[in-house]
Amino acid sequence: MCGICGIVGADHANPETRLTLEKMVHVMKHRGPDDEGFYLDEFVALGHARLSIIDVECGGQPMPNEDKSVWIVLNGEIYNYIELRDELTAKGHVFSTRSDTEVVLHSYEEYGEACVKGFNGMFAFAIWDKRNRKLFLARDRVGIKPLYYTQQRGQFLFASEIKGLLENQMCRRQADMASVAEYMVRSYVTGERTFLSDVKKLEPGTTLVYEHGSARKSKYWDVSFGEEDRGEEYYVEKLAWLISDSVRLQLRSDVPLGAYLSGGIDSSTVVCAASKLLSRPVKTFSGAFAEGPRYDERKYIGIVRDVCRTDHHEVIPTMDEFFEKLPLLIWFLDEPVVGAGVFPQYAVSALASKHVKVVLGGQGGDELFAGYTKYYRPYFTERISDLARLRFDQSSPSTIIPDFFMFLRNRGSTDIPAFFRRLSMPSALSVLTPSMRSLATELPSFATPEGLGGLDLMLYFDLKEYLQGLLHVEDRASMAASIESRVPILDHRIVELAASVPYKYKMRHGLTKYLLRQAARGSVPDVILSRRDKMGFPTPIDVWFSRRGRTVLSFLGSPEVKARGILDRKRAIEVVSDHVRGKSNNSFLIWKMINIELWFSLFIEGKGVHETGSFEELEEVKDD
Numbered sequence: 001m002c003g004i005c006g007i008v009g010a011d012h013a014n015p016e017t018r019l020t021l022e023k024m025v026h027v028m029k030h031r032g033p034d035d036e037g038f039y040l041d042e043f044v045a046l047g048h049a050r051l052s053i054i055d056v057e058c059g060g061q062p063m064p065n066e067d068k069s070v071w072i073v074l075n076g077e078i079y080n081y082i083e084l085r086d087e088l089t090a091k092g093h094v095f096s097t098r099s100d101t102e103v104v105l106h107s108y109e110e111y112g113e114a115c116v117k118g119f120n121g122m123f124a125f126a127i128w129d130k131r132n133r134k135l136f137l138a139r140d141r142v143g144i145k146p147l148y149y150t151q152q153r154g155q156f157l158f159a160s161e162i163k164g165l166l167e168n169q170m171c172r173r174q175a176d177m178a179s180v181a182e183y184m185v186r187s188y189v190t191g192e193r194t195f196l197s198d199v200k201k202l203e204p205g206t207t208l209v210y211e212h213g214s215a216r217k218s219k220y221w222d223v224s225f226g227e228e229d230r231g232e233e234y235y236v237e238k239l240a241w242l243i244s245d246s247v248r249l250q251l252r253s254d255v256p257l258g259a260y261l262s263g264g265i266d267s268s269t270v271v272c273a274a275s276k277l278l279s280r281p282v283k284t285f286s287g288a289f290a291e292g293p294r295y296d297e298r299k300y301i302g303i304v305r306d307v308c309r310t311d312h313h314e315v316i317p318t319m320d321e322f323f324e325k326l327p328l329l330i331w332f333l334d335e336p337v338v339g340a341g342v343f344p345q346y347a348v349s350a351l352a353s354k355h356v357k358v359v360l361g362g363q364g365g366d367e368l369f370a371g372y373t374k375y376y377r378p379y380f381t382e383r384i385s386d387l388a389r390l391r392f393d394q395s396s397p398s399t400i401i402p403d404f405f406m407f408l409r410n411r412g413s414t415d416i417p418a419f420f421r422r423l424s425m426p427s428a429l430s431v432l433t434p435s436m437r438s439l440a441t442e443l444p445s446f447a448t449p450e451g452l453g454g455l456d457l458m459l460y461f462d463l464k465e466y467l468q469g470l471l472h473v474e475d476r477a478s479m480a481a482s483i484e485s486r487v488p489i490l491d492h493r494i495v496e497l498a499a500s501v502p503y504k505y506k507m508r509h510g511l512t513k514y515l516l517r518q519a520a521r522g523s524v525p526d527v528i529l530s531r532r533d534k535m536g537f538p539t540p541i542d543v544w545f546s547r548r549g550r551t552v553l554s555f556l557g558s559p560e561v562k563a564r565g566i567l568d569r570k571r572a573i574e575v576v577s578d579h580v581r582g583k584s585n586n587s588f589l590i591w592k593m594i595n596i597e598l599w600f601s602l603f604i605e606g607k608g609v610h611e612t613g614s615f616e617e618l619e620e621v622k623d624d
Contacts, residue, residue: 001484002061003028003049004073004147005159006126007168008135008210012040021045023167028160030332031075031479037061039071044128044135048073053358053484054081056254059099065109066094069130072108074101075160076123076145077486079249084118108136113207116220120249120491124202126158135210141221141492142364143204143468146475149215150198156210161476162199162334166603172198173604180566181439184428184592188337188469190444195335195599204468221492223463225449225456226500232518235501239494239519246491247273250360258283258356260348260485261310262537263300265513266362266371268528269520270488274360275308276523284310285352285359287317287344291540300528307525313355317347319544323551326594331602332480336595338469339588340539342477349481357483363474364490367462368498369516370455370506378454379507386504426578426586431571431593455503463495542579542587549580556593564600567593 005024010017018040025036025047032049039046039062048061054077062071078084081100084107089095093106100121107115108127113136122144127136137158139147149158152170165171176197179189192200202208205221247270251257259271261284274282284305289295298314305312322343329342352359366372370379429437446465448457471487478485498506501515508514517529545552555561556572572593579586601607 001031001051001053001077001479002073002075003031003160003164003479004061004075004124004126005047005157005164006073006128006135007045007155007157008043009155009213010045012042012045017045020168021047024159024164025049027167028164030482031160033482035060039064039128041130043130043133044071046071046073046126046128051357051482051484052255053077054101054252054254055097055099058097059101061101063097063099063101063105065105066096070105070109071128071130072101072105072125074104074123074125075147076121076125076140077250077252077484078103078119078121078123079252080118080120082252113209113218114220116207120493122486122490124160133211137202137208137210138220139202139204139206141205142463142471142490142495144471144475144487144490146472147202148194148199149202149208150200151215152198154213156215162194162196163331163603165199172196173606174198175600175604177436177566178439178442180596181432181436182443183336184432184436184596185440185443187339187592188465188472189335190446190465195603204464223460223495223499225452225460227502228500229502232505232515235497235505235515236518238497239515240523242491242494242497243269243488243519244273244277246488246494247360248277249491250486250488251277253358255358256283256356257358257360258285258352259310259360260284260352260362261286261301261304261312262362263297263304263528264362265516265520265524265528265531266365266489268300268304268362268524269365269516270360270362271304271308271310272520272523273488275310281309281311283352283355284308284312285314285348285355286312287315287348287351287537289344289540290316290318291543295538295540297537300531303525303527313351315347315351317344319540319547321347322539322541322544323548327598327602329480330595330598332476333472334476335603336592336599337472338466340541340591341537342473344537344539345473345477346480349478349483349485353481353483358486359478359483360486360488361474362489363470363487364467364495365513365516367459367467367470368489368495369513370459371513371516373512375455375458375507375512378458379503382453382455382503426571426575426584426589428589428592431567431575431589433565433568436566453503455506456499459499459506541591542585545576545587545590546580546582549576552576552590552594553580556597560601561597564597566596566600 028049032051034052035050037048037060046062062073064071078100081103084103088106095102116138123140124145124147125138148162150171155170157165157168159165174197179193179195182189192203206217206219208215208217259282261267261271286301288298429440474485505515553576561567562569575586578584
């Protein structure tokens with residue numbers, strides 16, 4: 001795991017180019033505190049901040065091939081690098097290191113731009129082909145590792161984080177207000193756009209070539225949903241094997257390794273698989289909050305800990321830490337996305353960093369295997385449609401009626417209370433100024449493949465968009481603590497299998513994640529697999545915003561908020577006041593409003609804090 005950056009088209013005879021490159025690397029030093037490296041020639045400048053994981057001694061970057069005609073900077077890991085190295089050695093390639101980075105370099109020499117198709121991993125890399133004066137960028141299939149770029153005044157800039165680009169004066173600090181409006185409505189920004197007008201993100205499964213002053217993008221991977229039904233047993237056995245093999249590959253590390261453990265099905269599956277493969281106890285890391293049982297999964301965490309006999313560590317983040325770290329977290333994030341889970345994730349990552357440099361997590365199970373209750377509606381729509389066509393499970397109503405009642409029981413316990421809560425919640429549009437509301441009503445549509453059923457359509461959207469927000473948080477929270485977070489369930493082979501599974505095996509007997517539960521049976525304790533309550537490490541911001549209502553009101557009521565023209569300040573204050581009085585739970589909307597204003601203060605105006613500071617200190621600056 002590392003931070004990469006580069007400049008193509010700069011005046012490399014100018015000392016300022018080297019200085020700018022160093023600044024771009026140093027602002028991302030949290031991504032790679034172990035080492036740094038630079039390469040400059042008459043056409044390109046490459047920078048790298050290294051977190052040493054594989055071949056600690058010899059894997060430094062930027063890394064050249066034998067004759068130094070090709071150079072690479074890589075962020076991430078290629079898990080099948082050993083197998084690929086053997087394949088390339090058989091073709092005559094000679095290796096001077098044991099690193100996965102050199103495997104990517106020789107793969108490019110052998111296969112050109114098609115090399116990405118052979119990689120199993122999470123990665124974002126840049127290859128400078130000196131002979132052809134060509135820059136080749138690539139990002140992993142699912143979008144686990146980030147990569148941003150911009151073209152300015154004849155220069156092409158790229159970096160692992162937006163803040164790296166901003167160290168180059170060519171990159172303007174101009175907000176894309178349409179993206180800001182989209183975040184307020186959707187909680188993330190779709191497609192290639194970012195919060196900055198001139199900055200784009202390279203999309204998952206995509207490569208980019210920059211040569212002769214222009215860029216061209218190519219899609220090398222997308223997920224396909226299949227229709228063939230091979231039977232439940234086949235999918236269960238295949239998934240169980242793939243999970244074990246993915247964990248086996250991702251346990252490859254030359255430095256200490258551990259795993260996150262939340263007590264849910266996904267992380268428990270990964271921990272149990274790792275425990276079977278390792279000869280030593282797995283180091284596990286978790287967190288909980290002291291605000292009550294709604295925010296504490298230690299009962300379930302303890303079950304997995306005891307069964308797997310892990311070396312367990314836990315942290316209890318506090319409200320004071322939350323408000324103290326808030327501006328810093330926004331800075332690490334680059335731009336706001338999804339909910340407040342970044343805080344506990346950062347706290348657990350910081351805990352893990354005291355013991356290991358690599359952690360395995362359970363991210364992705366919900367989006368691949370229908371783990372949210374929102375998937376019930378499209379699932380049952382399809383089931384009823386199949387029954388009407390007399391082709392579902394021997395076409396007998398007796399197979400659907402028990403399932404339907406289980407669905408009502410499970411969904412009713414979660415969705416009905418949520419439905420009534422939503423009735424009293426204000427919409428994001430209500431707190432925006434008229435100009436921002438206008439932008440928010442013209443959000444970009446999302447292109448989806450034709451012919452997908454309702455459930456697969458929703459899963460495809462969540463894989464391509466919502467999951468990107470979660471992975472954004474996963475990357476930034478772990479990198480902020482300078483550790484590498486791996487996600488075995490998002491092995492592209494598992495993603496492809498999940499998409500090929502008929503919808504009827506994804507949810508069954510009223511259970512979400514039915515197929516994943518079946519695949520983990522015999523490995524994960526039954527009490528975990530039978531869980532119907534989904535928590536996902538919720539953060540008690542509803543409690544904290546009530547307790548610190550005065551601070552939040554002072555912040556959102558400041559003159560700067562009005563001057564920016566994003567929020568209707570009067571309405572924003574009403575939303576906070578209603579929350580403090582207990583009239584409605586507006587915590588998520590308050591979270592988004594604070595995020596937006598902090599982001600503008602930090603990234604557009606340059607005010608407030610960067611590496612240190614607190615919410616209260618930022619407020620004092622704003623009130624001066």
